[in-house]
Amino acid sequence: MSRARGTVAIVGIADTPVGVVPRPGATGLCIDAILGALADAGLPKDAVDGLVTLNPTAEPYTYHAEAIAESLGLAPSWCWSTLTGGSSAIGALQQAVHAIDAGACEVVVIAMADSLRSGLTREAAVAMQASTGHPQFERPYGAPVVAHYALIARAHMHEYGTTPEQFAAVAVATRAHAARNPAAQMRTPIAVDDVLASRPIADPLKLLDCSLVSDGGAALVLTSAVRARDLRRPPVYFLGAGAAVGHEHVSQARSLTTSAAVESGRRAYAAAGAGPREIDFAQLYDCFTPVVLIELEDLGFCAKGEAGAFVAAGHTAPGGRLPVNTHGGLLSHAHSGHPSTLFAITETVRQLRGECGERQLARAELALVHGQGGVLSSHATAIFGRAPR
Amino acid sequence: MSAPRRHVPVPTAETAPFWEGCRAGELRVQRCRACGAAQFYPRALCAPCGSRELAWERGTGRGTLRSWSIVRRGVNAAYDADGPYVLVLVELEEGPTLMSTLVGVRVGPALDAAEGVAIGAPVEVAFEAWQEGATVPRFRLVRRPEA
Numbered sequence: 001m002s003r004a005r006g007t008v009a010i011v012g013i014a015d016t017p018v019g020v021v022p023r024p025g026a027t028g029l030c031i032d033a034i035l036g037a038l039a040d041a042g043l044p045k046d047a048v049d050g051l052v053t054l055n056p057t058a059e060p061y062t063y064h065a066e067a068i069a070e071s072l073g074l075a076p077s078w079c080w081s082t083l084t085g086g087s088s089a090i091g092a093l094q095q096a097v098h099a100i101d102a103g104a105c106e107v108v109v110i111a112m113a114d115s116l117r118s119g120l121t122r123e124a125a126v127a128m129q130a131s132t133g134h135p136q137f138e139r140p141y142g143a144p145v146v147a148h149y150a151l152i153a154r155a156h157m158h159e160y161g162t163t164p165e166q167f168a169a170v171a172v173a174t175r176a177h178a179a180r181n182p183a184a185q186m187r188t189p190i191a192v193d194d195v196l197a198s199r200p201i202a203d204p205l206k207l208l209d210c211s212l213v214s215d216g217g218a219a220l221v222l223t224s225a226v227r228a229r230d231l232r233r234p235p236v237y238f239l240g241a242g243a244a245v246g247h248e249h250v251s252q253a254r255s256l257t258t259s260a261a262v263e264s265g266r267r268a269y270a271a272a273g274a275g276p277r278e279i280d281f282a283q284l285y286d287c288f289t290p291v292v293l294i295e296l297e298d299l300g301f302c303a304k305g306e307a308g309a310f311v312a313a314g315h316t317a318p319g320g321r322l323p324v325n326t327h328g329g330l331l332s333h334a335h336s337g338h339p340s341t342l343f344a345i346t347e348t349v350r351q352l353r354g355e356c357g358e359r360q361l362a363r364a365e366l367a368l369v370h371g372q373g374g375v376l377s378s379h380a381t382a383i384f385g386r387a388p389r
Numbered sequence: 390m391s392a393p394r395r396h397v398p399v400p401t402a403e404t405a406p407f408w409e410g411c412r413a414g415e416l417r418v419q420r421c422r423a424c425g426a427a428q429f430y431p432r433a434l435c436a437p438c439g440s441r442e443l444a445w446e447r448g449t450g451r452g453t454l455r456s457w458s459i460v461r462r463g464v465n466a467a468y469d470a471d472g473p474y475v476l477v478l479v480e481l482e483e484g485p486t487l488m489s490t491l492v493g494v495r496v497g498p499a500l501d502a503a504e505g506v507a508i509g510a511p512v513e514v515a516f517e518a519w520q521e522g523a524t525v526p527r528f529r530l531v532r533r534p535e536a
């Protein structure tokens with residue numbers, strides 16, 4: 001893990017439009033993202049010898065990556081689809097780095113898209129809604145995923161005195177970032193009172209504590225740092241990653257308030273040779289507002305129980321000491337399901353390249369991206385930089 | 390589409406004795422003969438020590454609330470027949486935690502308005518017969534006598 005840093009770079013990125021995007025559907029969005037990222041990299045499709053995708057809820061295929069390769073006329077030597085929920089994109093990226101380092105392939109595309117807003121049949125929407133939890137010991141109780149996270153929110157309030165106002169501050173800071181991003185789905189600024197006054201969904205969580213439901217996708221092109229030097233875009237270097245799984249079902253969590261992000265973060269920091277104090281900005285998985293607080297704590301940005309006050313003080317907002325989710329996150333930019341952490345990575349690349357216009361951070365050298373899937377179950381953390389370190 | 394129904398558990402080889410216990414009015418847990426740990430949900434081996442020497446025992450059916458949420462809308466209309474309900478994590482007296490819902494609690498429209506529900510509150514099992522022969526453990530608050 002620690003032997004080489006910055007051997008692989010992201011050399012091309014693309015997001016599709018996000019929000020309500022009825023056409024072209026999940027397959028077409030995935031293809032558009034791939035072609036967009038290759039154009040950004042200045043590489044022809046025939047250069048691609050590695051492909052990772054994620055089977056979407058809308059327009060699924062039995063062998064998704066193979067179907068996408070077939071649609072594009074590719075014959076990759078390394079081709080698979082993944083599913084670890086919101087950590088999928090980082091997990092795939094970590095494996096792609098290993099494959100490039102090992103010489104298994106040279107140019108890898110990671111592409112994921114879904115059409116949760118416009119593309120689901122009624123049956124698929126019902127099945128997705130009912131899919132949270134252990135099939136025998138949790139699903140019979142009929143609780144949607146937000147209620148599973150509400151159990152975590154309540155426990156954090158009880159253990160650390162965290163308040164609904166502090167959860168709301170996460171949504172407010174994230175919306176302030178989205179207001180600066182023309183691509184974001186929700187850009188109208190909100191205040192803490194707006195969040196508190198929004199409809200209860202699963203107490204203590206309210207509508208504005210919850211992420212969006214979106215269509216959209218994104219893609220990355222990765223290659224070796226050596227080859228990256230000859231390409232048209234400034235390379236963004238992969239410096240290290242770590243993954244960790246603590247449980248799958250919330251009823252089995254060893255702790256409701258401390259997650260396996262502790263371990264994934266520690267592994268990523270060790271691999272990158274950096275610590276939380278050196279990170280200029282972070283993109284943290286924000287399916288529901290309390291998750292951001294737990295991640296800030298577990299990844300070492302705050303002591304345990306102090307993230308609520310940290311966010312309420314504005315430290316994660318635009319101009320704060322640790323801007324978080326500079327694109328607007330899942331709360332305000334887009335949440336098209338499992339692909340969504342790719343948006344956090346493409347935004348990170350844009351910030352590190354210096355392409356973000358109005359929302360460009362003054363200092364963007366080193367960034368952390370964290371994704372998690374399930375109910376704080378499957379974690380992955382990655383660190384990127386402008387230099388190979 | 391047919392009317393929405395509650396999701397019933399489909400027992401597997403590891404879990405069948407648990408669901409048989411529910412039908413018999415017992416909340417059963419697995420006990421490891423090697424290390425003594427109690428385990429829920431049922432599995433093929435003791436997760437902490439790896440032993441396959443697991444015995445079934447009748448639990449007390451009592452525990453305390455580890456967390457809770459008012460579910461304003463369940464995953465389908467079958468869950469909403471009686472209005473919003475309280476989802477809980479119950480820490481059993483034997484040690485393990487399980488998910489369930491509360492019976493006999495009045496829920497109001499205001500945020501967190503669920504009478505008597507709090508982390509640490511004592512609860513006891515209340516079995517409920519559902520469709521297709523399934524009996525599912527729910528819980529009720531145990532009212533402490535006035536001091």
Ligand SMILES: [Zn+2]
Pocket residue numbers: 421422423424425426435436437438439440
């Ligand atoms: Zn044991």
